[in-house]
Amino acid sequence: MSTPIGSDVARVDGRLKVTGAARYTADHPVDRPLHGHVVVSAIARGRLRSMDVDAARGAPGVVAVHTPFAPLRLYPAPPGFGENYVPLQDREVRFRGQIIGLVVAVTSEQARDAAALVTATYDQASARTSLSAGLPGVPSPGMSPEGPSPNPTVLAPGVRSIDAALRASAVVVDTTLRQEPQSHVPMEPHGTTAVWQHDHLTVYSGSQIPPLYAATVAARVGATPDRVRVISTFVGGGFGARVPAWSEAALAAVAARELGRPVRLTLTREQSMILTGHRPALTQRVRLGADRDGTLTAVSHQSAAEMPAVGGWPLTPATETTGVLYRTRNLAIDQRLVPMDTPATWAMRGPNEAPGAFALETAMDELAVTLGMDPIELRLRNEATTVPATGQTWTSRRLADCYRAGAERFGWAGRNRVPGTRVEGDWLIGTGMASAVYPAHADPGAVRMQLRDTGQVVVSASTPDLGTGTYTMVSIVASDALGVPIDRVVAELGDSSLPLGAPAVGSRAAGILAPAIRSAARALITTLTDLAVRTAGSPFEGRDPAGLAYRQGRIEGGADSASFAELLEVAHRPAVEAMTPPPPAPPDSNLAAHGFGAHFCEVRVHRHTGEPRINRFTSVFDVGRVLSARTARSQLVGGIVFGIGGALLETNPIEENGRFAAGNLGDYLVAVNADIPPIDVTWLDYTDTAFSPAGARGLGELGTVGSAAAVANAIFDATGIRVRDLPVTLDALIR
Template structure:
């Protein structure tokens, strides 16, 4: 399905604006700041997973060299509940321990080493209880959340005359039912969570990596009971986030409260193990998928039930079915459900493609299994069940070129050469196989305000409090600003990551470019109006006295019909003004008559050693339909990174807990992620059809869709290579050994 004005165009491919600063060490991250009189904080974390703290002995720590203060639940710092996605557990607010590694104390000393050494001297006495850490064992006690994405926990779509999803499945000519599991994961950003906090005149300045400086400032204002305007948050460079830096975790709130109480700046940096336990994770899941179909492959019923772990006191769910089976394929009967199991594990939060990543693994593996049952090519099965409208809402898609993704991908990957029988292709000691999967991610937009300022030196500043998580937002501001103002990119001066700038909201949900880019277009239009107004009203302007409707802005110049034509810096010089600026805002104003999403097809080839069962992914391909590609270089990087993460989910990642609730691999030695040797050649191709029904820029999100189908594509390829169907992630050697 195409839309008007969707002819592909040549995409911009600009170098990263922030690239040189990052590779030369010029980029200052949160913990790189060291103000005068700086003190250092170190968190004390629990050594048990489920207990009440009876007492804590801090006497030795308080006497240790350089120690300024020791805070515990028996001597807490004043903090209130706060949180953009709902209240986050207030550190030190009570004596209850609900997971291993929970912050239970905070030491502040003159140096980091002194704070760490003193923290090791603190002992805690617990009334310990058995820990619940097994999702499987906890299934009988699973609970339904009050809502999923604002809707019901169970969603049912039935054709006329069908009484239930079970009735629809019983009527199917062929049914397939299978259970799939995914492991708990951690965001593992390269830059650990940190904060540098300082008070002056009752106002707080905090340097910390965040997915939205404004969100961080608001969270801290609520937690510290001060006015929002009295908190300034800065984080222009973020060393990875992926959803894990949405919330304001314990280290930042403790540092800010301690700095106020001690009257001096406080810096705290989580250790790598503290990142694993004192922030948040992606929950483990169990998913049951049942597909009903005709013998020609057309789906007649889909049921997808998902269970996920949740920290005690939380009702967070990883809603796999809601974020996949509900909208991906054309079936007249669909039911999805979500439940959570309370566990003594770190809390869960959003992580790259929350719901979509685990949900696609279950659905796309089930689709492959159904294709095998019916003797239909897996790609052909997906083409037959292509949804021209959203199966849940019934609305047409604003723009959808998924069939083109399938066909382009098949041609680029060489899908037609694929052997029909699993386990039938070998290269010496290596069995080879190929797999593919669909990828879908909703197109989202959030409110954002940006500012554009024409400056007397001939440059234009484009600024807002948005964040760059490594995704390329610095460059988006430059590229979109250049396009909106008709100026070369080197004359655009971007600024971001500061809550004092225009409120551009937060970056997440793959909505950053669509939200901020639209706001830049609006701000550019308003700034041009302000420039023209100055030009016709200022007595020293060469355009003074002219009708503003007769003056137009084009590519950095003002031109009057039959009159003068001057560069904007000349006009500013003539008027003695250093600059003229305006804000522009964007909100989700797209028509509610359509459904909006980005689409893709992902393919991979694996090699499995017939003797050791070692798995090597040898090549991957993604063909993506994400609307306008604002900057091809950084967009490709986003898809490539997402696919590497999908490979990681398939073969490497899993956070494991022992029976007492202690994480067994809370470090980058035991928690496996891919390195260069694990990563094959990755081919990324964009269709680049602008979606002007979604926004004026025509761009939809690309940050998260890259991960969505990869784990399933890898698992499907492993099955094609070996004939063995693995339904549990990560896939390990023992699962393949006879």
């Protein structure tokens, strides 16, 4: 049998999805569920004076109304994931849209209508809702106090400061860029169905890390972790927003426990935008110093990001972009956070790297224009052989190959030599490019693999499939590892009670699961071989296991051969199983691992209206071994679409009163089919065995990184107008 690795295999869960058989959060049937709807604050900061719930309590179908004046008991979440406050436990209002009440009724419509009848009065206080007013902010601690400094400075001998290095440079580019908050808006709204049975809680909810979700819910409801199970069989998108267990999950759980019936709580689209994280508001300043030949002599990247008082994601846009991409003798990174009274922020696809790459790659394009150099030549001249901020070497880095392959596919040699000079009718045409980079993770993970007497192979892990193709990837790797057809592989995913697997976050799933499956398969073959020689009546009874071989689902020795199903039947066993053994050694800390890529974009901009449109887009990626061609292409294209949306459409500004300006998909614009041309995506064909035995690195977020910069750089080439704030708006392109 030929290997399915890297082939264009159809999604194994495709039929379930198109026929409606795939069960998402609200699709799981439960007995006599009640429905919840949250009430949220109308001010950004202050204190609740009173709440009138009489009309709500008397409304049809209402079972319970909870407020800080009649609360459900909740506990704080473990530190580090999501928000740091506990709703309904006090009368403080920390941001506009904070949960201040919960209405539970027989139907979702009754709960929603009754919630609208709740009124509140407040003692209002001034709120910090402006990023610019809070500058310069405080230095970021990073995600982990034990990790490397998020603000490194590396200076050449004799150089006293980064400012001195910049002053000594022959050419300096100094650019400041701004970006308003963005919202995740996954297709499936955030929701929870909570069911208690005999002091055990089952939570049906879309989660990117079900075991962490279960532990967080357990802590918040006062239960032990072994009594909470989270099921996320199918998830309608996450993009980072489904990593923490937000407050609606805990509220549904404690309401269900108090009422003795399942409770289903689904947030509205606007509530989801407020209560489940957002990409922070951000301002960045990048200064590049270079010699006349384009050699970088000094790089400074400063940032200040929104950091809500209620917690969230400490955005560090320079660490894995400016700290990684280009060689320089002098490097300084200064990443700061600005305390604000806004809803919790959280990681959003390419959380640090997408905004960081927009700033760095815009500045690199400005430097290329200033020097009169080809932007690719400038990048090649400063290609790094070790990580500038740490001195580590890479498991593999083929970014230069991506530049060359992408330039040839795109036809980069025919680009404009002077910005704003190519005109086709009423349209100005321009091209731009940018680099992509995203860290790869080789954390240990575990799966359970079974050979069953039905002839099936079952692979079990807690990792959910967010629509990324994890079911298909797991089936492909297991099929290859055991030499059985894909249609005989069953993937069990998205359940906190299953082995730890990989978190569906940070593009980790493929890089962790593939080697875990291969390792478990080897252990399973050993277990099957031992069974074959120990089982009475087996054709291999009493033989030396070393003289047997496993091939394509069969044990073979001499003239004898038996399938695993036949051996299990003889042994009167329904299955044999094995777990991924512990890794033999930790990853080499002297090695860095990243995915790389090069984006090329052609745009047209209407001369009279400023309307920008994408004509074509080409990207080439360095991701190690591709396991599933169809899902890899889908993920890379989806990431690019994400980047295009961020470049041209997506923004959710925070108004002075703390309100998000866009509360629905009519106001918050995302890219649709009419905005996106056919996207040409390919990857380099090689295996990164220094990263893992499977050779595959994650790629789900890589396409997002740098794609917005490629669009903005193309717009400059078309118009001669440099846009440094996202999204690009029409008024910025009208002279």
